Amino acid sequence: MNDAGDPVMSDKEKMTRRLRRLLEEPGIIRSMGAHDVLTALLIERAGFETVFLGGFGASASLRGLPDLGFLGLEEMAAAVERMARRISIPLIADGDTGYGGPPEVERCVRAFEDAGAAGILLEDQVFPKRCGHFDGNAVIPAAEMVAKLEAALEARRDDDFVIFARTDARQSEGIDSAIERINLYCSAGAEVAFVEAPQSREEIAEIAARVEYPKFANMLSFGKTPLLEAAELEEMGFKFVVAPIETLLVSARAIELLAETFLRDGSSEARKEEMMRFEELKEVLELEKYLRLREENDSGDAGE
Template sequence: MSASPSQLRHLLAKPGIIRSLGAHDVFTALLVQQAGLETVFLGGFGTSASLLGLPDVGLITLSEMADAVRRMASRLHIPVVADGDTGHGDIHNVQRTVREFENAGAAGILLEDQANPKRCGHFSGKQIVSTKEWLDRLKAGLDARKNPDFIIIARTDSRAIEGIHAAIDRANQAKDLGVDVCFVEAPQSIEELQLVAKEVKLPLLANMLTGGATPILSASELETMGYKIAVCPIESLMVTAAAMKQLLKVYMEHGRVDRPDAGAMFNFTQLKETLGLDSISSLKTRLEGKS
């Protein structure tokens, strides 16, 4: 059922901003799809949290991420954009990462310039590799893709280390290689967001992390500024965590959760509908009708 990379490339080519939301598991991704969003983002932060219960500090492996991509892409009909982090090693590992993600059904991949072990882009203590090493990663990624429609997103974390002008310079060098989208991580003001949009002439991704280093703007504001993709990367995880904490609080206090103060819940019918139980239940009937 996975979407083809050409669907994402078509979205990049048509007018309007692409709104994407991070999903840390397949059920969340289903909700994203059913809400009408055109893409879903599978990030390292959410995957590390949901799969390992650990922070985004480079602990997730290539095979774990590729498996997560495969599970998600196989269930959806909208494109999955997946976090390739640093490519999980040198240029040979970068090529393997791109091929694994592409084979797993991703429509695009992010490749960044952090040094290993990488960290969440809004954590302190990040380190970056040289511009040359990052560009070599991107060259390797571009060379590895089998389908030319598979999207390569060049992410630079250099703003936190070298400043916004250095980050823009890196982004433009990546643009010259032929990457499809540039992503300058963690601009620290609206003026910096505007400067990136003015100086980097390529489709741009804006990371709208609630509580992060970058001011939060609406998708329409980002579109007016010149951005092509707006991503809310881990807000689904934040909401899930807050809801679970409240549910557990009520259960510990009252020994039951069918109370208004336990928070909003899907009813059982809504869960079954979201998961597609009817289509699965109808399989036997359809097959029997062919006998």
């Protein structure tokens, strides 16, 4: 514990090793995106073995802005650290483009690793990037991305820290180019392959058949990719599936409806059955534990 009572992620190797073990074990890994620490706690409480901090959710939560590259490295690394310190499952963090070329990627990987992430996702969009399900995306030459991934691999201090490679080439260059790119990236050392925004079930199946590395599926509601169940993706050969911003979409709608109700009625009574009970939230936040720690600290101070 640190002075604030937070569990310090001094055992980063344990989290990285745990993520790598999950990747080595049979079965698909199901994960969810968390845009803040409370959401990550709830995901862990539900029984998930990993959590994903994506750029879209972080930008919306921290800045109230779209995923267009508004967040800098320091701000994202701070978000990673806050989340990693509070949860006890591996955190995969979105490194976007690495915030520049190979030198910036090296700095990004070190920052995320130091912050407690168990893995980082790096993509081949031009900088500044945009959400992979927005129109108008462009990618850098494949050779430049390989150089960035090589810098990432060289930068990590812990060999168990997992490098996820993502290509956004489907939109601008087509599915064949995207598959060629992701195979190249993994042959250069990236350990998980992520082709963003395939636009049909057939394209998803083609990725599964033509990519030999552990594969990552991004099941974004209302996005460009059809939603497939984890069992079907696993049967196809995918290793990792994430619902990236669904927690954000659900909470945003719930807040909007509550605000409308309170403005109209002057009371939140009509929405009470949809809420988590106050006692439940205190349990999630471990109130009793931290009160006990404070009392023990106060007792120790009094005895000096």
